Amino acid sequence: MQCPSCQFENMPGSGRCARCGGLLALASATIDVHPPRAGRVSKSVPRIWSRWWSLRRWLENHRDAAARPFRELVTRFDQTDFTLDTMLRCIVPGWAHRYRGNAARGGLFFTAYIGCLVPALVFFGTSLGSMFLGLAFATHVASAVDALVGRFATVGDRLAFMLVCSAAIAFGIYAPIGLGISRFAVPIQINHHISIFAENDVLWYNPLAHVKPGDYVLYAVPNTTLTGTNNHTRYVLQNRTIDRVAAVAGQHVQVKGDKLYVDDVAVPERPPTQIVAKMESGFVVPEGRLFIPGDGFIPTGARLNLSEWQQLCLVPQSSVAGRIFFRSQPLWRMSTIEGIVSGSE
Amino acid sequence: MRFDKLEFERPPDRPETGAPAPRVEKDEKYWAGLADENRRMGNYENALRFYSRALEVDKTLVPAWVGQVQMLVQLQEYPQASLWSQKALEIYPNNAELMAAQAQSECRMGNLKQAYALSDTSLRQRGESAYRWQVRGELVLAGRQTKDRHCFDKAQLADKDWLVPLETALIYIYYAVYHLGQQRAQMAVEKAPQAFYPWYVLGVCQAKAGFETAAVTSFNHCLQLCPRHEGALSRLSELQRPQWPFARLLGRFWRR
Numbered sequence: 286m287q288c289p290s291c292q293f294e295n296m297p298g299s300g301r302c303a304r305c306g307g308l309l310a311l312a313s314a315t316i317d318v319h320p321p322r323a324g325r326v327s328k329s330v331p332r333i334w335s336r337w338w339s340l341r342r343w344l345e346n347h348r349d350a351a352a353r354p355f356r357e358l359v360t361r362f363d364q365t366d367f368t369l370d371t372m373l374r375c376i377v378p379g380w381a382h383r384y385r386g387n388a389a390r391g392g393l394f395f396t397a398y399i400g401c402l403v404p405a406l407v408f409f410g411t412s413l414g415s416m417f418l419g420l421a422f423a424t425h426v427a428s429a430v431d432a433l434v435g436r437f438a439t440v441g442d443r444l445a446f447m448l449v450c451s452a453a454i455a456f457g458i459y460a461p462i463g464l465g466i467s468r469f470a471v472p473i474q475i476n477h478h479i480s481i482f483a484e485n486d487v488l489w490y491n492p493l494a495h496v497k498p499g500d501y502v503l504y505a506v507p508n509t510t511l512t513g514t515n516n517h518t519r520y521v522l523q524n525r526t527i528d529r530v531a532a533v534a535g536q537h538v539q540v541k542g543d544k545l546y547v548d549d550v551a552v553p554e555r556p557p558t559q560i561v562a563k564m565e566s567g568f569v570v571p572e573g574r575l576f577i578p579g580d581g582f583i584p585t586g587a588r589l590n591l592s593e594w595q596q597l598c599l600v601p602q603s604s605v606a607g608r609i610f611f612r613s614q615p616l617w618r619m620s621t622i623e624g625i626v627s628g629s630e
Numbered sequence: 631m632r633f634d635k636l637e638f639e640r641p642p643d644r645p646e647t648g649a650p651a652p653r654v655e656k657d658e659k660y661w662a663g664l665a666d667e668n669r670r671m672g673n674y675e676n677a678l679r680f681y682s683r684a685l686e687v688d689k690t691l692v693p694a695w696v697g698q699v700q701m702l703v704q705l706q707e708y709p710q711a712s713l714w715s716q717k718a719l720e721i722y723p724n725n726a727e728l729m730a731a732q733a734q735s736e737c738r739m740g741n742l743k744q745a746y747a748l749s750d751t752s753l754r755q756r757g758e759s760a761y762r763w764q765v766r767g768e769l770v771l772a773g774r775q776t777k778d779r780h781c782f783d784k785a786q787l788a789d790k791d792w793l794v795p796l797e798t799a800l801i802y803i804y805y806a807v808y809h810l811g812q813q814r815a816q817m818a819v820e821k822a823p824q825a826f827y828p829w830y831v832l833g834v835c836q837a838k839a840g841f842e843t844a845a846v847t848s849f850n851h852c853l854q855l856c857p858r859h860e861g862a863l864s865r866l867s868e869l870q871r872p873q874w875p876f877a878r879l880l881g882r883f884w885r886r
Contacts, residue, residue, distance in 0.1 A: 289690030290722040291756070307722040316721070318685035320678070320698050320714040323707040342806040345774070 357389035362435030371432060376458060378425050381432035394428035410472030410487035411614055422459065426451045468493060471607065473503065474614070479527045480581060481625060487614035488527070490607035496575060498547065500530050501622055503606040504577065509597050511587035520584045522597065527609060528579035529554070532570050539567030545578060554578040559589045574599045658688035665697055670793060672827045672861075674704040692722060696761070699731035703738060704800070711735035726755035730765040737765075737772050738804075745769055760789035768801050782814065792821035792828065799831050808839040819848075826855035830862050842869055 286295045286309055288302035295303050302309055344351065362385060374381040378398040382391025401421035408414030429450045430443070437443040474487045480501065482488060490503050503525060511520040531554055532538050532547040539546045540556050546567075556578065570576045578598045583589065610622050620628070665680035678701035684694040695718040702711035715732035722728060729752035737745035749769055752762050767781030782798045796818035802811030812835035818828035833848030846869055852862040 290692050290725045305722065305724045307725070316689055318689060319682050320702060321710045323705075323710050327709070328706065338805050 354389040357387055358393055360387060360390065361431065362387070365434045367433060375429040375432060375454075378428035381429070385432065390431070391428075394424065394431070398424045398428065407616070409613065410474050410489075422451075422454070425458075426454055429454060470611075472613065475527070480529065480579075482527060482612070483618075485614070486612055486618070488609050489611040489613060490609045492607035494608035494610070496530055496533065496602075496605060496608055498530055498532055498536070501527055501609040501626075502530055502575070502577070503527050503609060504575075504600050505604040505606070506579075506582060507596055507600060507604065509593060511584065511589060511593060513584075513586050514588050515586070518586060520587045522582060525606065526579060526582055528577050528581070530575050531578050532576035534570050534572045534574060536570050536576070537567055538570060538576055547576070552578075557583065557589055557594060560591050560594050568595070570599065573602050575602060575605065576600075656687075658684045658691050658694070661687065662691065662694055662697075665694070669697070669701070670796075670825060670827060671856075672830065674701045677701050678705070689721075692725060692727065695722070696725075696727040696731055699728065699735065700761075703731070703734050706738075708735045708738040712739065724751075724755060726752040726757070727759060727761055729755070730759075730762045734765045734768060737769055742769065742773055746773075758788050760785040760791075760794045763788060764794065764798060764801070767798070768805075771801065771805050771807070779810070786817075790821075792818045792825070795821070796828050796831060799835060803831070803834060803838070806838075808835045811835040812839055812841075824855065826852045826859060826862075829855065830859060833862065833865065837865060837869060845869060 286297050286299060287293070288295060288305060288307050288309060290307040291302060291305040293302055293304040295309060299309055301307065366385060371381050371384060374384050377395070379391035379393070379395030382388065382394060398421055401417050401424055405414050405417035405421050408417065426447060430447050433450075434446060437446065469491055470489050471492060472487050472489050474485065475482055477484050488503075494500075496502055504527075505525050506522050509522045511522065512518070513520065531545065531552050536548050539549075540560075543555065543558070545552050545554050545556050576598055577600050583597070612618060612620050612622075612625055661680050661684035665677045665684060668674075668677035668680060678698060681694045681697040681701065684691055685698070688694075699711050699715045699718065702708075702714060712732060712735040715728055715735060718728045719725065719732065729748045733745040733748035733752065736742075736748065746769055749762070749766050753766065763781050763785035767778045767785065770776075770781055771778040782795075782801075785798065786794050788794075795814040799811040799814035799818065802808065802814060812832065815828060815832035815835050818825075819832050822828055829848050829852035833845045833852060836842070836848055837845035846866060849862040849866040849869070852859055853866070856862075
C-alpha cells in the first residue's frame with residue numbers, strides 16, 4: 286500500500302504511513318475538501334498588510350535621506366564653545382547651532398521659539414500671552430545652553446549654567462527690549478467696563494504722548510473723600526481709571542443749562558446735577574492740570590460740592606499714566622482709539 | 631452576483647471551434663490540469679475550485695491540497711490558507727510542500743518566527759522542490775535579509791517551469807520590490823512568450839517601478855494574447871489617463 290504523500294510502500298491493512306504518518310485509507314474517509322473562504326471584511330485585512338509592506342519598503346529606500354535631519358536633531362555638541370562668535374549668535378535661538386554646523390537642531394530651536402513668541406505677541410497683556418512669553422524665554426535659554434555646552438557632567442552643572450544663561454539673556458536682551466518698548470507702549474487689561482471699553486479689553490497706552498482734548502487717558506483719580514447724602518457714609522475715591530480729556534490747561538470750562546462747554550463749545554460729558562447751578566461763571570483749567578469730567582466713578586449716593594468736583598476733575602498731569610491709543614484684545618475687536626471712538630458713537 | 635461562482639470546464643478566451651469536443655474522462659488529473667491552466671492565467675478563484683474538484687475525486691492528491699493553500703494565499707486569504715494547510719497537515723503530517731504552504735501563509739500574516747520554523751522543517755524533508763525554496767526566499771525577503779535572490783534562484787533550478795519565476799515576481803510585487811519582480815517576470819516572459827499572464831505581471835512591475843512606456847508595451851502584448859483581460863485594460867487606461875503628478879504618486883502607492 287503506497288503512501289500518497291511520501292510514496293513509501295506500507296504493509297497492506299496499515300491505517301497510517303510508517304514513514305510520514307499520513308492517512309492511507311483516505312478513499313473511505315469522510316473529509317471536506319472545500320476550503321473555508323474569507324468574508325468581505327476579513328479580505329481587506331491582507332490589503333492593509335500589503336500596503337504596510339509598500340510603505341515600509343519606501344521608508345527603507347528613503348531611510349537615509351529621511352533620517353538625516355532627525356539624526357541631526359538628536360545630536361548634541363560634545364565640545365563647549367565659548368568663542369565670541371558663538372556667544373553673540375545666541376541672541377537669536379538656533380543661530381549659534383547653525384554657525385556650529387547643526388542646522389537642523391538650530392532650526393528646531395528657532396521654530397519652537399517663533400512658535401511661542403508669535404502667540405506671546407498676539408496675546409500680549411493677557412495671562413496667556415505671559416505664559417507664551419515665558420515659554421519663548423525658556424526656549425531661548427535652552428537654545429543658548431545647548432549651543433554653548435551641549436553636554437554637562439552633572440545635572441547641577443547644567444542647572445547652574447542655565448541660571449547664568451537665563452540672567453544673561455534676561456538682562457542682556459529681554460530687559461532692554463522690554464524697557465525700550467514700555468517707554469512708548471504699555472499694555473493694560475481692564476477688569477470691568479470703563480467708559481467706552483469693555484471688560485477684559487487689553488488696551489495700550491503711550492506714557493510719553495502729548496495729551497490733547499478728546500484723548501482717552503489712563504490716570505490716577507485724585508484721592509478724594511466724599512460724604513454720603515445720609516451723612517453716615519464715606520466714599521473714598523482713588524485708584525486708576527480711563528476717561529476722556531475734555532479740556533487742557535488754559536481752556537475755559539462753563540456749564541450752561543445742563544450742558545458742559547469748553548471754550549464755548551459743547552462737549553458730550555454732562556456735569557453732575559448737584560453742581561449745575563454753581564457753575565455758570567465757569568473756571569479756567571490751571572497750568573499743569575487736565576480737565577477730565579469722569580462721572581462713572583462718582584457714587585450715586587455721594588454728596589458733591591463744586592470744590593470736590595473740581596478736585597476730582599482737575600487731574601494733575603503727573604497723575605496721567607499715558608494716552609490710550611490701541612486695543613489689541615479681543616482679537617476680533619482689535620482697533621485704534623479712533624476706531625473705537627467712532628464705533629461707540 | 632448570482633452566477634459568479636459558476637464553474638466553466640473550458641477556460642475563457644479559448645477560441646471556439648466548430649468540431650465537437652472529444653470526450654474526456656473527468657478524473658482527478660483532468661481537474662488538476664484545469665486548475666493548473668487557470669493558475670497560469672491568474673484565475674486563482676477558478677483554480678481553487680478545480681483543485682477542490684480534483685480532491686472530490688481523489689483525496690490522496692497531495693499537490694491539489696498544496697495547490698488549494700497556494701491559491702488561498704494568492705487570493706490573500708491568509709488565515710484560511712493557514713487553517714487549511716493545518717488541516718491538510720493533519721492528514722499528511724510531514725509533507726514538506728504543505729509545511730511550506732503553511733509557512734507562506736504564516737509569513738503573510740506576520741508570524742515570521744513560526745514561518746521560519748515551518749520552512750526549516752520543510753527544507754529538512756527528503757527531496758527538493760521549487761516551492762519550498764520559493765517560500766524560503768519569501769521569508770528572507772520579509773525578514774529584510776539579502777539572500778532572497780539565492781533562494782529564488784534555487785527554486786528556479788529545482789523547477790524550470792515558467793510558473794516559478796512568475797510566482798516569484800508576484801512575491802516581489804507583494805513586498806513592493808518592483809525592480810526585482812520585473813527581472814523575474816521578464817524571465818517568465820522569455821520562457822513563455824505566448825502566455826498573457828506573465829506579460830501582465832511584467833507590466834505591473836514596470837508600471838510600479840516607473841517604467842510607464844515599457845509597461846504600456848507589456849500590457850498591449852497581454853491584450854494581444856487575451857483581448858478581454860480586465861486587469862490589463864484597466865491598468866492601461868490608468869496609465870494613459872492624464873493625471874497630476876501627486877495624484878499619480880498617491881495612486882501608485884495606494885493601488886496594488
